[in-house]
Structure formats: structure tokens, C-alpha cells
Amino acid sequence: MESCVTAKIKIPATEEILATLKVYKEALQFCIDTSWEKKIRNNVELHPFVYPKLRETLPAQLAIACIKQACGMVKKAKSKPTIRHVSIRYNFPRSASFKNNILSILTIKGRVKVRFSVPDCYREYFSWERAESLLHLDRKGKCFFLFIFSKEINTESPLQKRVLGVDLGINNLAACSDGTIFKSPKTKLIQFSYMRSKLQAKGTKSAKRLLRKLSGRQRRFMAWVNHNVSKQIVANADTIVLEDLKGIRKSRNRFMGKRLNRWLNGWAFRQLQRFIAYKAGILRKRVKFVSPYLTSQTCSYCGKIGSRHGDSFVCSCGFSAHADLNASFNLRRLPVTQPYNPCDDSIVNRLVEHRVKVPRD
Ligand SMILES: [Zn+2]
Numbered sequence: 435m436e437s438c439v440t441a442k443i444k445i446p447a448t449e450e451i452l453a454t455l456k457v458y459k460e461a462l463q464f465c466i467d468t469s470w471e472k473k474i475r476n477n478v479e480l481h482p483f484v485y486p487k488l489r490e491t492l493p494a495q496l497a498i499a500c501i502k503q504a505c506g507m508v509k510k511a512k513s514k515p516t517i518r519h520v521s522i523r524y525n526f527p528r529s530a531s532f533k534n535n536i537l538s539i540l541t542i543k544g545r546v547k548v549r550f551s552v553p554d555c556y557r558e559y560f561s562w563e564r565a566e567s568l569l570h571l572d573r574k575g576k577c578f579f580l581f582i583f584s585k586e587i588n589t590e591s592p593l594q595k596r597v598l599g600v601d602l603g604i605n606n607l608a609a610c611s612d613g614t615i616f617k618s619p620k621t622k623l624i625q626f627s628y629m630r631s632k633l634q635a636k637g638t639k640s641a642k643r644l645l646r647k648l649s650g651r652q653r654r655f656m657a658w659v660n661h662n663v664s665k666q667i668v669a670n671a672d673t674i675v676l677e678d679l680k681g682i683r684k685s686r687n688r689f690m691g692k693r694l695n696r697w698l699n700g701w702a703f704r705q706l707q708r709f710i711a712y713k714a715g716i717l718r719k720r721v722k723f724v725s726p727y728l729t730s731q732t733c734s735y736c737g738k739i740g741s742r743h744g745d746s747f748v749c750s751c752g753f754s755a756h757a758d759l760n761a762s763f764n765l766r767r768l769p770v771t772q773p774y775n776p777c778d779d780s781i782v783n784r785l786v787e788h789r790v791k792v793p794r795d
Contacts, residue, residue, distance in 0.1 A: 436584055436585070436586055436715075437584065437585050437586075437712050437715030437716055438565065438582060438583070438584045438712065439556075439559045439562070439582070439583050439584075439712060439716075440580050440581070440582050440583075441552070441556040441559055441560075441580070441581040441582075441583065442578050442579075442580050442581075443550050443551075443552065443553075443556070443578065443579050443580075443581060444550070444576060444577065444578055445537060445548045445550050445577050445578065445579050446548055446549075446577065447571070447575065447576065447577035448546060448548065450541040450542070450543045450546045451539075451541060451546065451548075451569070451577060452571070452577075453541070453542055453543070454496075454522070454541040454542045454543075455520055455522065455569070455571050457491045457492060457542055458492065458496060458500060458520055458522050459517050459520040460491075461488050461491065461492055461497070461500050462500050462503060462504055462517050462520060463516070463517050464484065464487065464488075465480065465484050465488070465500055465501055465503075465504030465505075466504045466507060466508055466514065466515055466517070467514070468480065468483055468484050469504055469505055469508045470508060470514045474505075475505055475508055475509050476505060477501045477502045477504075477505040480501055480504070480505055481501055484501060485497060485501065488500060488501070491542060492542060493529075493540055493541075493542065493544075495528050495529040495540055496522065496529060496540060496542075499522065499523045499524070499525070499529065502523070503523055519570070519571065519572070519573070520570075520571070521568040521569065521570040521580075522568065522569040522570075523566050523567070523568060524539060524540070524566065524567050524568070524569060525565075525566045525567070526564040526567070530567065532550075535549060535550055535551060535552065536548070536549055536550075537549075537550050537579060539569065539579075550579065556581075559581075559583040560581075560583070562583035562584060562585040563583060563584045563585060564581070564582075564583060565582040565583060565584045566582060567579065567580055567581050567582045568580040568582070573646070585715075596670070596671045596672045596673070597611075597671065597672070597673045597674075597675060597766055598610050598611055598612060598667065598670060598671030598673070598674050598675065598762075598766060599611035599675045599761075599762040599763060599764065599765030599766030599767070600667055600674055600675065600676050600710070600762060600765065601677065601729070601730075601758050601759075601761040601762040601765060602676070602677065602703050602706060602707070603618075603758055605617075605618060605620070605745075605758075606618060606758045607619075607659070607663055607706070608663055608667060608706070609756070609758030609759050609761065609762045610667060610670065610671075610762055611759070611762040611763050611765065611766035612670060612671075613759065614666075614670070615756070615758065615759070616663045616666070616667075619655075619659055622655065623652075623656075626648065626651075626652045626655075629648055630645065630648060630649075633645045633648065656702050656705070657705065660702065660705050660706045660709050661709060663706065664706060664709035664710040664713050665709075665713060667710055668710060668713045668714045668717060668719060671719065672719050672720065673719065673720040673721075673722060674710060674714055674719065674720065674721045674722070675721075675722045675723075675724055675765045675766055676707055676710065676721060676722070676723050676724075676765070677723070677724065677725075677726035677729060677765060678723045678724065678725055678726055724765060729761045729764040729765055730742070730747075730757065730758075730760070730761040730764075732764050733747070733749035733751060733753055733760070734753075734755070734760050734761075734763035734764045734767065735749065735751060735753035736749060736751040736753065738750065738751060740753075740760075742757050744757075745757055745758075747760040
């Protein structure tokens with residue numbers, strides 16, 4: 435499995451870099467326009483139409499990167515893309531290189547060297563393979579270089595010992611089959627969504643500005659949460675079993691409003707899964723994705739379909755457990771022992787703990 439890590443590092447926004455970003459942005463829009471107009475989605479085919487014009491302002495390496503990037507964007511787009519915040523793609527060693535904390539990147543005024551410092555958390559990745567990286571200018575005019583590193587990690591080791599099923603949800607961000615539940619930071623998220631709705635109702639210019647700020651804060655907060663949760667999950671297992679993302683059920687919890695739910699369902703969950711996958715990769719652990727079909731309705735003890743009452747899952751066989759944990763038990767089992775044999779599985783011991791008598795009449 436190939437693991438990818440991005441190290442976002444601030445670099446000084448020098449005159450040459452700013453000028454290059456500006457020229458590149460115009461060039462990129464020009465390529466997009468041309469590609470859209472001529473209905474060409476392939477960079478090799480687009481090349482003769484735009485390259486000579488691009489070369490008037492851009493160095494060859496950046497012109498080629500620009501054409502590629504434009505085609506990539508047009509391919510994905512449903513309507514013609516408009517560039518607002520541009521990122522320039524660099525590849526090592528052709529258009530960028532670094533050595534001893536000095537980054538050398540190609541600009542419209544030739545190679546420019548800038549000094550950067552590497553935070554401790556990123557240090558180990560700087561020995562990995564260098565992949566295509568990005569130069570990016572944010573809204574506030576701060577300049578970042580996004581180093582992207584990759585490494586081929588052999589995860590086909592026979593380690594299957596500690597298999598952990600992880601069920602993602604909204605109320606509980608993650609429920610693990612070892613009985614751990616990571617609560618979602620509900621209060622904080624509701625706070626965000628409350629402030630958001632207030633600002634949206636106001637609709638003034640300064641409210642819009644605040645809104646942008648708020649969404650950045652919310653995003654960073656959620657990323658921080660996801661980093662923490664994924665780190666702990668990965669530390670507790672050798673093989674992690676997750677639901678295929680399509681399985682994040684829409685109807686699970688409706689308490690936070692549609693908008694926030696959608697955001698959590700999509701971006702935030704995908705990020706959590708991504709974090710789990712890459713952190714697992716670094717530690718040579720395995721991640722498996724399984725179909726989420728009926729994981730939350732099936733009884734993890736007998737395999738029948740049970741029912742859910744609020745937070746708890748109840749089956750006619752007498753088994754009952756926290757509903758999210760029940761789902762995680764199912765996930766844990768799926769790829770490992772099938773057909774299910776409750777006797778050979780250590781989770782049975784756990785299940786018994788959760789077992790309660792269901793009243794019969
Ligand atoms: Zn049952």
C-alpha cells in the first residue's frame with residue numbers, strides 16, 4: 435500500500451513567488467477556457483493550442499504543469515471552472531528541489547531559493563519519496579508550500595492478531611469493537627452551527643467575513659479531532675475494519691440539522707477514514723473496507739436481524755448491546771471469520787458483558 439503525507443509549510447511570500455502565482459493563475463484560466471471551448475480534455479492534445487502562448491510568460495516546466503492541471507480540472511467539472519485561489523504544481527527535481535531547509539522553486543524570474551523550517555511532527559517524512567507538491571497562497575496572502583511525500587509500505591504482514599471493527603457515526607464519532615467509544619464533539623459543533631445560522635441571517639459584509647473565518651475554524655477543529663481519534667484507533671489494533679463510505683447512513687441521527695449532518699457525513703468522515711488509513715500505513719498496519727450492508731441491523735451474536743431502540747440494539751435471541759458497538763462487532767467479524775462462529779472469537783467474551791435479559795411475556 436502506498437502511504438501519502440502532506441506537510442504544509444509556510445514560506446516567505448517573496449516578490450517573485452507572488453508574481454509567478456499571478457501569472458500562473460491567468461495562464462491556468464486561459465488553458466481552462468481553451469480546453470472548455472475546444473472540448474479537449476487531454477493535455478497532450480491541448481498542448482499545441484496553448485503552449486506557445488503560455489511560454490511568453492511562463493517557464494517550460496510550469497507551462498506543462500499548467501496544461502495538465504487545467505485538463506484535470508475540466509475533466510472533473512460540470513460547468514466551466516473559474517480560478518479563485520491558485521495552487522501551482524511542482525515536481526521534484528524538475529521544477530523544485532530542497533536541501534538543508536532551503537527550498538528552490540522555479541518562478542517566472544528563474545529559480546528562487548527560500549528558507550523554511552520543518553516542524554518536528556513532519557521531520558520523518560522528509561526522508562520519504564517526494565511526490566508532486568503544491569505552492570499555494572491563501573486568502574490572507576500567506577504563502578505555503580505543500581510538500582507531498584509518499585512511501586510504499588508493505589502491509590501484507592501476517593499480523594491479524596488485534597482486529598478492530600470501527601463504526602463511524604454522528605453521535606459517536608467512532609465506536610470500536612474493543613468497547614471504546616469516541617464521542618463526537620457535539621456541543622462544539624452545535625455551537626459552530628448556531629453561530630453560522632446567526633451570521634447567515636444577518637447577511638452583511640462583515641457577517642460574511644466572519645462566516646468565512648468560522649468555517650476555517652470549524653474545519654481545523656474537526657481535523658484536530660480526527661487526528662486525535664484516528665491516532666488512538668490505530669494504536670489499538672493491527673488490522674482495522676471500516677465501513678465503505680457509502681455506508682454512512684443518512685438517517686442515523688438528525689439532531690444537528692441537515693447542513694451539519696451532511697458536512698459530517700461527507701467531508702469529516704472521509705477525513706477520519708483517510709487519517710486512519712495513512713496513520714495505519716505508517717505503522718505497517720492493515721486497513722480493510724467492507725460493505726456496510728446491514729451492519730447496524732444485524733445481531734453480532736446470532737446473525738439475525740434485530741431492532742434498535744435509541745442507543746441500544748436488541749435481538750430476539752436475548753443479546754443486547756450499545757447499537758454502535760454492535761455494528762462495530764459486525765465489522766470486526768466480517769472479513770476475518772466467515773461464516774460466523776461465535777465460539778472461536780474473543781469478542782464473544784465482550785458480548786457477554788453487554789448481554790442483558792430481554793423481558794419475555
Ligand atoms: Zn441475536
